[in-house]
Amino acid sequence: MKISDILQPLTAWKNLVKDPITIKDPLNRVAAPRYRGFHKNDLETCIGCGTCEAICQNAAIDMVPVEGIETKDGDSGLRPRIDYGRCCWCGLCVDICTTGSLTMSNAYQWIDNDPEVFRFIPGAEEKPWDTADKGYKRPENYTLNPLKRVSMEELNPADRIQGFMEIVKGFSRDQALQEADRCVSCGICVATCPAHMGIPAYIEAIRNDDLNQGMRILYETNPFPEVCGRVCTHKCETVCSIFHRGDPVSIRWLKRYIADQIPEHEYAAILDSPQEETGKKVAIIGAGPAGLSAAYYLRLQGHTVVIFEAQPEAGGMMRYGIPEYRLPYDQLDKDIKYIKHIGVKIRTETRVGRDISLESLHKDFDIIYAATGLHEGRSTRAKGSDHPKVYQAVNLLRDFTKGLEIPYEAPVIVIGGGNVAMDIARTLARLHMQKMGRVDITLTCLETEDIMPADREEIVEAREEGIQIIPGYGPLEVVSNGDTLKGLKTVRCVSVFDENGRFNPKFDHSDTQFLPASIIVEAIGQGMDLSYIPESIKKEMKTDARGRIQVDAYYQTSLPWFFAGGDIIEGPDVIHAIANGHTAAKRIDHILRGEQ
Amino acid sequence: MKYFEEDRSKFPPKNADGSFQIDLESHKFTHIWQGPQHPGVTGNMSLELIIQGDEVMQCETHVGYLHRGFEKLMERRKYIQCFPLVCRICVPEPDFNEYCFAAGVEELAGIEVPEKALWIRTLVLEMARLASYLMWMGGAAGSLGHGLPGQWTNYLRDYILDRFEELTGGRIYHMYILPGGVRNDLPEGFKQRLLEVLDDIEQIMKDVKTVMFNNTVFKKRTQGLGIIDPSWVEPYGITGPNARAAGIPLDVRKDSPYLKYPELDFEPVTGQESDAYTRLDVRRRDLLITVDLIRQILNKMPENGEYMAPLPNVLNWEIPRGETYVRAECTRGEYGYYMVSDGSMYPRRVNVRGPSYTHAVALMEKLVVGVNIADVAALMTSLHTYPPEIER
Amino acid sequence: MDYVIQELKTLFSGQNFEKKRGDLLFATLDTGVLVQALKHLRDMLGFRHLVLITAVDWIEEDLFQITYLLRNYTQKTDVGIRVFVPRSNPIMESIHTLWETAATYQRELHEMFGIDFPGSPRVNKPFILEGWQEIPPYRRDFDTKKYAEETYFPRPGRKTHDPETYMKQKLYPDGTES
Structure with missing residues (x-):
């Protein structure tokens, strides 16, 4: 035993004269500028995409409606509600937030006897830290989801101007997988798509490399994947949640990728065949997108469908309006051929009103769907x-x-x-x-x-x-x-x-x-030519002040046997035409089956 | 009837395998539990002790009080969702978990981490080492009846936590080392503030040495306590300071250099006596090495640069099929993650290898026999065990 | 590492060698030669440190993979030995005689996966989960979520909405256009 080992420890007494280092008022200590405290959410910027909920490993976030916030295109109307009994303050929700509306304050002191108050909707319920400028925000140059689109290869102007070759080359498998990976599967786009296509689902099918499944999802709502994969007005991309901070997912090109990869002769094995024959007959006037779409879905239900087309070939504006460099004819034919393959009959160069009268169609068919377009x-x-x-x-x-x-x-x-x-x-x-x-x-x-x-x-x-x-x-x-x-x-x-x-x-x-x-x-x-409807029928049909045919939400006119759709109702847009062909088909099917 | 046998050479009688014959009905033994709620144990574990007088005859380690099934929970979380989870496996030094998990994912997914991120990670791991040692030092002091040095080191730890708070946004669970890099660059003026804390630490550690390590009571109680024979290191899988105190210089930072350690200048601290005092002293010296390492890191770290590699969309992130093992040197020894991916978005299996797994069970049960009941707590802290990494 | 591959190949007919890094090798062995092989690795090839023993449940193939990770301190290399045992009869020879600490790992594997190591000290004694009634919880067919929901009390009042479905309800409930 050394004497120094007994004396040295006594030096600790020197601390008696030192100032204490404790924080005087710990309840009002201000946390660091990056501190991950209670959340803040800018409700105006938030679109309710729910990626915060998707990434939360604690299931601390619920997406709930908030009074005063309307559900509309590009905004689900939902907002995140956070359960602080579960939140672990990791801030991944802030990192993944597609709009950047969700951030965190540096506030962490909050005492209350009622546990229920610790579950609230940031931004909707006023909190003292809503105005705090400090707190965790996603750092710049840091993102958990790629914001840049995979670029699409295109013919350069000097080459493409030489002829009518298709300009857009389409994705390779690697490119498609990479682009499909960018989708956060929020589903905000589905409501905006006129056909309400299952966009997140078919993009997921691409990620899983299950293109047959992707094809089935496409055909559930749209029998023109090759066409829409090229010339759709892609309203979906304008509301894509990724668009708020980066490039929207190339939804249109991904759709095209699925259709391009599957050869025509494999369609039949992948897709549903028509149901048993019902013996009911539908005449469709005009083999454009609306008419063909209606025909496809009616035929699937087992009805006999005949389309009357004035032009030498089917396709309507998709063929006679859109130039080949945007939509090659063989790709259009691919879609149409499959519609024909399931048994839709198309009588080309048969103009209703000239080669065959509407009255005779009415006599021979149960229902008529007119989609004659704007030509x-x-x-x-x-x-x-x-x-x-x-x-x-x-x-x-x-x-x-x-x-x-x-x-x-x-x-x-x-x-x-x-x-x-x-x-x-x-x-x-x-x-x-x-x-x-x-x-x-x-x-x-x-x-x-x-x-x-x-x-x-x-x-x-x-x-x-x-x-x-x-x-x-x-x-x-x-x-x-x-x-x-x-x-x-x-x-x-x-x-x-x-x-x-x-x-x-x-x-x-x-x-x-x-x-x-x-x-x-x-x-x-463009305007429409409705001269094929005889005056006697036109008189019985409800029209508006400018003589346009009036239809209900299912494209049925005031005459129960007469439906009208496509551009003559919706104005020129291929995806709208396809969508309302489908809607009309569902209604017609109900009527033919005697359901109301 | 005698309740206490003074001649320990004959009592208790031994079985053929060398273990004691213990007959609890004889009333010559006391069956007690140390822990799980006991200020002298490191975290929530307990030792089931059988003592004769004040001497431990038999010990069994009981764990499970902190079992949260992390490894299983990870199997139903996407890789990114495991990230906030792993740090919770070890409270005092979560960053080793974050690093090992990130490094495992990066290796399986083939991600190249930017230079700056490697430096920041090295810094974070050394800061975590510092914080953990400082807190442990308080526990060690407390278990030997030294309240004062424990308070000093714990407030120093709080200064480190302050630096963690401004760097990572969290004090205890930092959730900062993400697969691909780190979540943010150093804040303005951070280096300077950290250097000031390092100066404080060096200053106070001098006092700790004087008051605690040069204290005759401390020496009397720890010298000769719980000697680990160097030949046990291999069969018992002993790593870190516990092995180094036995004179075996095991240190992952030197043996399998990772991050930026190859560019740093240091020698692993070793000891000779392999008793509790040596182990404590090895850690004290290792703590000072860490202070020096942090200075080196701050000096060598590039000012600018990317801190995060581009990641795919983490919500859809699939990791190619494969398995790997990554390790890091934490304050207690070898920390490792064995990870198996089946090619899906969810890990197939993540196995966490914490150094306490061997130290607190097989080794502890062996070492504690013959120890005075009052020294069991000191022995535990000298092994520096953390139960959560045993039961995950 | 090549000599390790060579030795494991010739002496123990090792397969599926996978060099993960310069210092990490994985190999698959038959269960029958495992103890011999580990002893050889330990005594002849310098892999003296048992890093860990753990298992992976390949339920689809009805197999448990047991991984033994060993470290050579002088060469600074690691080798991971995999063996596969059937899930229906998961028994493996104990290696506690080679490394004392192996007993702890084996006890945990018995508890968490239900893999038996006859002869391993205290292998049947509960380790982490005293009083556990269910199937071994680290098996893939044990559903943690279901267990948690049945065992604990979820907080009432939680309800969430999927944006896609909610927008359909609000904007086009019958599937027609908005």
Whole structure:
């Protein structure tokens, strides 16, 4: 034993004269700026996608409705409610939050005798820390889900302008798996899709590499996966939860990937066959997306379905409107062939009202579904627009598909800012390239570029292909000299819609342009031709003030045997047409089975 | 009737295998439980003791008071969801769990961790070592009746927890080392504040040495207590300071260098006597090495750089089929994760190897025989055992 | 590591060698040669530290995998030996004679997986789960969630909604367009 070992420990007494190091007021100690305390949620930014709930390993989060928050496109109306009896404060919910609305405050002191108060909806129930600026937030450059899309390979402008080759190449397996991986399966998109396709489910099928299952999910709501995988207006992607912080999931290309991978001859083995024959008969007028979709689902139920189509081939606007570089004919045929394969009969070059009367159809069939579409071009009615060298885009596109010569003399002016205008401009650009080796096309429209109705990529690609776009000008006068067209005089458009949101353009007449042209193509919208409905029937049918057919939610007119759908009801959009064909088919099936 | 036999050479009689013949009915033995609620045990475990007078004759370790079935719970959680779970396997130093789990996932998934993240991880692990040693030091002091040094080291630990709080957002469970990297960069001014804490620690550890290690009572009680023969290290799977105190320089940081340890300059601390005093002293010296290591890390760590590798969508994350074992040197020895993936989104099996598994059961039961009942607590703290890593 | 593979291959007909890292090797052996092989690894090849013993339940194949992880301190290498025993009759030879500490691992495996190691000290004595009535809980067919729901009391008043289903209810309940 050393004497120092007895004396040395006594040095501890020196602490008697030191200041204490304890915190004086521990209840009001402020936590570090990164501290993971009670949650905050910005209810305005939150879309109720539920990924916070999905990642919570403690099941501490419930998605619940909140008063005053409406369920609408892109917002489920639900908000997370957190049970602090379960929360472990890991903050993964903050990291994965698709909108970034969920954060944490640095508040952690809260004492209460009632355990129920520790379960609340952050943001909806006012808390002292709602305004705290400190607390955990997802750091920059850190994300638990990839935000960048897998880029889609496309033909470059110089190559694609040479012909009508499909521009978009489609995903490889690796690309599709990588893109499918980005989906957080929240399902917000399903409500926005007009057909309410099972989007998260088929994306999951891609991840599981079970494309047959993916195919079955696609056909549950949409018998046009090849078409929609290419030209769908993909409203779903505009509400994709990932879009709030990054690129939306390429839902459309993923759909296309499934359909592209499965050869046509395998469809029958994968998909459901029609049920037993019911002996009931349905006539469908028009083999466009709505008619074919209705036909497919009616045939699946075992009904006999005959489609009457005026054109030489089925497809409607999908064939005679959309150019081949966006939707190759063989891909369209693939979808249509399968509809035919299950027993839908299509009588082409049979125009109802000319080759066969509606009355005789009514006599021979139990139900008639009319989906004749919008095939009549609308004129700008500008002065001089009745000139023979002023053409309608829909007519030119139809003739071109049929293999007929169409006029292309440069310079060409296309009037219109929608997808049809882009289609005709880009078709003519390819013709220009083939015939003259250069593109001389100008596209002008009322809308300024930010409100042009065409898809953004259409505008970008059109420019890349050498088309000049002059947005924000309206046609004033077609200038001609006898049979020779000189050009188009335009005037700057100040506003397209009035304060009620109605189409009512206002012009600034001090700002006009003259665009020289050899031909002018009008592409400002299409109208319908309902002349096949005899006056006697039309009289009995309920119509609105402007003579449009009135239908209920199931596309049934006031005549129980007559349904109408597709573009003539919904306006031009392929996915809407497919969706309402399906809806009508469900209703028709009920009626035919004697169910109400 | 004599209730106490003074001549221990003859009593109690031995069985053929060398164990004692214990007849509880004879009233010459007392059957007592030390723990699970006892200030002298490290965490919630208990020793079922049979004593004769004040001397332990037989011991059986009982665990299970903290069993939460983590390994099983992980099997029904996605990999990312296991991340908040693993840190809870060891309260005083959760970061070794976070690191081992992350390293296992990274190895199975083939993820390259950015340089800066490796440095930050090394820093975090050494900070955790510091915090854990400081808390343990308090326990060790307490179990030997030294209240004062225990208070000093525990407030120092709180300073480390303050630094953890500003770095990771949590004091005890940091949930910071994520597969792929770490969750955030160092905050502004962090290095400076951490260095100040290190200075404090060095200062106070001098006092601890004077007051505790140079204390004759302390020495009397710990010297010669619970001697681990170096030949036991292999059959009993002894690792870490318990092995180093026996003169066997086992240290995963040196033996199988991971993270940035190859770039750091240090030598494992060893001892010779292999008794409780040596083990405690080895840890005290190891603590000072850690202080030095943190200074080295702060010095060498690059200022900028990515701290997180890009991950796939963690909600759909499937890990390729395979198995691996990753280890790290924690304060008690070898901490390891054996992970098996079946290619799905959920781990097939995660097995946590905590050093206490061997130290607190087989070794403890052997060492405690013949020890005075008053020294059992000191013996336990000298082995530095944590029950949650035994029963997970 | 190559000499380890060589030895295990020739002496114990080891298969499925998998070099996980430069310092970590996994190999599969027959149950019959396991104890011999571990003794050989320990005494002849320097793998003197038993890191862990654990099991994996491959219920689909009706097998338990038992993994023995050994470490060579001088070479700084590890070898993991896998053996497979049928789930229907899970018995494995004990190695507590090679490493005293193995008894603890074997006791746990018996409790958690129901794998028996005859002769291992206290192998039948409850270790972590005193008073356990169910099947061994680390088997894949033991449902922790179900057990928790039946054993504990879930907090009342919890209700959640799936966004997709909820939006359907609100916006297009009968499947028609909104």
